[in-house]
Amino acid sequence: MVELAVGIMLGLCGLGAGIALIAGIGPGIGEGQAVAAACEAIGRQPEAKSDVTSTMIMGCAIAETTGLYGLIIGILLIFVAPGIFSGILKDTVMALK
Amino acid sequence: MTDEKRGGDGRFRTVDRMLIALMILPLLLCIALKVLYTPEGSGGVDIAGAMIFFEIPAPLQPLIITESQVNSWAIMLSLLALCLYLTHGLTQKAETRRQLIAEWIVEKCEHLVGENMGERYAGYEYLVAAIMGLSAFSSLSCLIGLFAPTGDVNVTAGWAILVFCLVTYTKLQGGFLNYLKGFTEPIPLFTPMNFISEFSLPVSMAFRHYGNVMSGAVISALIGTALRGLSRALLGAIPVIGNIPLLQIGLPAILSIYFDVFSGLMQAFIFAMLTMLNVSGSFPQEAWEKRQARKERRRQRTAAARA
Numbered sequence: 137m138v139e140l141a142v143g144i145m146l147g148l149c150g151l152g153a154g155i156a157l158i159a160g161i162g163p164g165i166g167e168g169q170a171v172a173a174a175c176e177a178i179g180r181q182p183e184a185k186s187d188v189t190s191t192m193i194m195g196c197a198i199a200e201t202t203g204l205y206g207l208i209i210g211i212l213l214i215f216v217a218p219g220i221f222s223g224i225l226k227d228t229v230m231a232l233k
Numbered sequence: 234m235t236d237e238k239r240g241g242d243g244r245f246r247t248v249d250r251m252l253i254a255l256m257i258l259p260l261l262l263c264i265a266l267k268v269l270y271t272p273e274g275s276g277g278v279d280i281a282g283a284m285i286f287f288e289i290p291a292p293l294q295p296l297i298i299t300e301s302q303v304n305s306w307a308i309m310l311s312l313l314a315l316c317l318y319l320t321h322g323l324t325q326k327a328e329t330r331r332q333l334i335a336e337w338i339v340e341k342c343e344h345l346v347g348e349n350m351g352e353r354y355a356g357y358e359y360l361v362a363a364i365m366g367l368s369a370f371s372s373l374s375c376l377i378g379l380f381a382p383t384g385d386v387n388v389t390a391g392w393a394i395l396v397f398c399l400v401t402y403t404k405l406q407g408g409f410l411n412y413l414k415g416f417t418e419p420i421p422l423f424t425p426m427n428f429i430s431e432f433s434l435p436v437s438m439a440f441r442h443y444g445n446v447m448s449g450a451v452i453s454a455l456i457g458t459a460l461r462g463l464s465r466a467l468l469g470a471i472p473v474i475g476n477i478p479l480l481q482i483g484l485p486a487i488l489s490i491y492f493d494v495f496s497g498l499m500q501a502f503i504f505a506m507l508t509m510l511n512v513s514g515s516f517p518q519e520a521w522e523k524r525q526a527r528k529e530r531r532r533q534r535t536a537a538a539r540a
Contacts, residue, residue, distance in 0.1 A: 197445075197503050201437060204444035211451055 138229060145221050153213040159206025166199045248321060255314035259307035263379050266303065283385050301385035308370050308382065338362070349506070350513040357512065360399075364392060365505040372446055372497025376489070383497070384450050389442040389504075393435035396508050400434065400515045407520030415517070438507060445500045449492030457485050 174192040178185050270284055283300040290296075319335040327333050339358075342365075346358040368383060375381040382388045404412050416427045464480035 193499065194503060194506065197499055198441070198507075201441045201444070204448060205440060207448050208440065208444045211448065215451075 138225070141225055142222065145225065146218060149213045149217050149221070152217075153210035156206045156209040156213065159209075160203045163200050163203035167196045170195050170199065249318065252314050252318040252321070256311045256318065259310045260374070260377060260379070263304050263307045264377065267300065267379065270300075283380055283382075299385070299387075300380045301382040301388050304374060304379050305367070305371060305382035305388055308374055309367065312366055312370055345505075346509060349509045353516070354509075354513055357509070361505045361509055364508060365501050368392070368442070368501035368504050369498055372493065372501060375450065375493055375497075381446055381450065381493075381497070383442055383500070384446045386439060386443040386447075390435070390439040392442075392504070393439040396438060396511060397435040399508075399512050403512050403515050404517060407517035408524050411517060411520040411524075434511060438504065442500050442504050445496050449496050453485060453488055453492055456488060457481060460484060 170192055174188050177188045181188075266286065267284070270286060283302075286298050286300065286303060288295040288297050316335075319331045319338075322329075323332055323335075327336060342358045342362040346354065346361055350357060371382040371388070373381075375384070401412075404415065416424050416431075418427070460480045461478040464478045468474055468479060
């Protein structure tokens with residue numbers, strides 16, 4: 137029974153991490169659009185290249201944040217959550233005995 | 234002789250050496266601490282947060298001294314030594330190379346802050362430069378094998394809370410009642426949402442910086458481990474060479490240029506940029522002007538009453 141519980145726990149942690157990383161879609165689309173717009177701007181006005189590039193990198197780095205939230209949740213679910221959950225499981229099993 | 238040729242450096246040689254030693258010593262001390270405290274035989278995927286060095290008993294809960302704290306103190310010390318090294322013995326006309334570098338840094342910071350924040354915030358370049366320097370050197374410290382303090386959410390959260398305090402202070406310039414009124418705009422129904430957006434600023438700033446640095450460290454560690462396993466699988470059969478993880482040489486360094494150097498410097502710049510924009514953007518211009526006008530009127534009234 138405990139083995140089953142551990143298996144469910146680990147599996148759901150992995151599944152949750154995978155679901156959390158769906159958050160990567162948004163920044164991907166957003167940054168792609170930002171870079172496309174920057175390319176257009178450089179094509180229209182090549183002399184403003186350095187300004188456009190620095191603004192674009194700055195904006196991309198900020199737009200990345202939402203994706204990073206998902207990544208942090210995913211990493212926590214894989215590397216940190218199993219330890220905490222197994223501790224809870226152990227306490228529960230000890231209490232039941 | 235050569236020192237004097239380089240522009241009158243001869244006088245400061247002892248001080249120079251002391252300061253350079255002060256720059257390097259804290260970092261060496263950190264490396265030594267890390268080596269001493271790392272448990273033996275830690276193989277596999279070594280992804281862990283900051284190591285806990287010791288705990289100080291305190292009333293509410295024990296005060297935990299972690300690797301990230303110690304490292305950031307060390308980096309602060311060596312940054313201080315670097316600043317002293319660059320700025321000691323300044324002359325009216327720049328003669329030494331390090332004075333030119335120091336002047337260039339100060340000019341750049343003043344220009345950046347003046348461009349982004351305006352005339353009103355003349356004193357903020359010290360704060361912005363300090364945050365940028367500390368953040369950049371903290372992120373770069375993983376190049377010498379230390380745990381990057383910015384990879385710990387507590388460190389970046391501390392900086393973000395500092396920025397939040399500054400933003401609140403700037404908002405309070407328009408008067409306390411006006412600050413409270415700002416929460417009920419555009420309609421009172423929005424008050425809870427305004428509260429959330431108020432507190433999401435430090436959270437998002439802390440998590441942005443921490444997430445970038447930490448995810449880079451995690452990805453680097455995963456790739457390093459994968460390459461070690463791959464070289465063991467491919468070359469393990471060969472007697473002597475099999476024990477050396479040959480594939481682990483080189484490739485992680487290329488990734489580290491992006492994840493450690495570029496990403497770390499970029500995040501330092503972005504953190505400083507957001508500090509400037511948030512602080513200068515939260516200034517209530519209208520309310521401040523009204524308040525100043527009211528104060529002026531009151532002063533005139535009292536002056537008139539006195540006369």
